[in-house]
Amino acid sequence: MNIQFDGNLSENYVSTPQRVRVITEDWMRRNMYCPRCGFARIEQFENNRPVADFFCSNCDNEYELKSKSGNLGRKITDGAYYTMIDRITSNKNPDFFFLTYSKTENKVNDLILILKHFFVPDIIERRNPLGPDAGRAGWVGCNILIDKIPEQGRISIISRGGVSDSDTVVSKVNRSSSLEVGNINSRGWLMDILNCVNRIQAQVFTLNEVYAFEEELQIKHPDNNNIKPKIRQQLQFLRDKGFLEFLGSGRYRKII
Ligand SMILES: [Zn+2]
Numbered sequence: 001m002n003i004q005f006d007g008n009l010s011e012n013y014v015s016t017p018q019r020v021r022v023i024t025e026d027w028m029r030r031n032m033y034c035p036r037c038g039f040a041r042i043e044q045f046e047n048n049r050p051v052a053d054f055f056c057s058n059c060d061n062e063y064e065l066k067s068k069s070g071n072l073g074r075k076i077t078d079g080a081y082y083t084m085i086d087r088i089t090s091n092k093n094p095d096f097f098f099l100t101y102s103k104t105e106n107k108v109n110d111l112i113l114i115l116k117h118f119f120v121p122d123i124i125e126r127r128n129p130l131g132p133d134a135g136r137a138g139w140v141g142c143n144i145l146i147d148k149i150p151e152q153g154r155i156s157i158i159s160r161g162g163v164s165d166s167d168t169v170v171s172k173v174n175r176s177s178s179l180e181v182g183n184i185n186s187r188g189w190l191m192d193i194l195n196c197v198n199r200i201q202a203q204v205f206t207l208n209e210v211y212a213f214e215e216e217l218q219i220k221h222p223d224n225n226n227i228k229p230k231i232r233q234q235l236q237f238l239r240d241k242g243f244l245e246f247l248g249s250g251r252y253r254k255i256i
Contacts, residue, residue, distance in 0.1 A: 001031045001163050003108040005101070024067040024099055027108065028054060035113050035155065036061045036095070036177075038170040051087070052094040062094035069103045072110050074147045081126045081142035088119045089184050098146070111158040113173065114146070117180040118153025120188045150194040152176045152243070178241045192217060193234035197244070197254065207250040210235065 005023045013019035025044060034042050034056035042054040042063060052062035066076055076098055078084060087093045096114040101107065125143040130136055146154065155172050157164055179194075181187040196213040197205075214227050224230060235252065238244040245253040 005106045035173045065097045067099040075143040081140040113155040123148045
C-alpha cells in the first residue's frame with residue numbers, strides 16, 4: 001500500500017470538495033483491499049449513489065468513504081441528520097471508511113474503518129439547522145462522534161502514515177463482526193456496556209466495577225428498571241463471543 005495520492009489528478013477540478021473526492025476515491029480504488037474478506041481490491045459504485053461508494057465483488061460488502069484534511073479528531077462531519085438516523089435504525093448503513101490526508105504532502109495520514117453494526121443513534125450528533133440565508137435553509141446535518149464508538153468497532157488501517165498489516169486488519173474485523181446485533185435497542189445496550197468495560201483500565205475487573213456505571217446508565221435509559229441484570233446479560237454476551245473470560249466470584253478478564 002502506497003500512501004501517496006496521484007498528484008496529476010488534482011489539475012482538472014475547480015471545486016475543492018470535488019477534487020478531494022476524486023483524489024481520495026482514486027487512491028482507495030488503487031490501494032484498498034476488502035477489510036471484511038481480504039480480497040485484493042474494492043470496486044467503486046457509479047456516481048451519486050445515495051448510500052455506499054465502494055463494494056467488494058467477492059463478499060458484496062458495501063463501504064462509504066469520508067475524507068478530511070488534517071488529523072482524525074473526535075468527530076466526522078457527515079450528511080443529513082434524519083437520513084443518518086433512519087439508515088442506522090433500519091440497518092441500511094454500510095461500513096464506513098474515514099480517511100484523513102495531508103494537503104501539503106498529498107498523502108494519507110490516517111484511515112480507519114468503522115463497522116456498520118457499531119453505529120447507534122447515540123454516536124450521531126445533530127447539528128444546528130442552516131440559517132435562513134443559506135442555500136439550503138433549515139437543513140440539518142450531523143456529526144459522527146468517533147470517540148463514542150467502542151474501540152472494537154474502529155479498526156485502524158493507516159495511523160499517522162504507518163500502514164497496518166492487512167491480515168491483522170482482516171482478523172480484527174472478523175472478530176468484531178461477531179458482535180453484530182441487528183436489533184437497534186439491544187445494540188445500544190451492547191455498545192454502552194462495551195464502553196464501560198473499555199473504560200476500566202485493568203485487564204481483570206469485578207462485576208462491582210461495572211455496576212459503578214449503574215447511575216450513568218440509568219440516566220441514559222430512564223425507562224429501564226433492571227440495569228444490573230442488563231449489565232450481567234451484556235457481560236455474558238461478551239463472554240459468549242470470546243471478548244471476556246469469567247474467572248468466578250464476580251471477576252472477569254478481558255481477552256484482547
Ligand atoms: Zn470482501
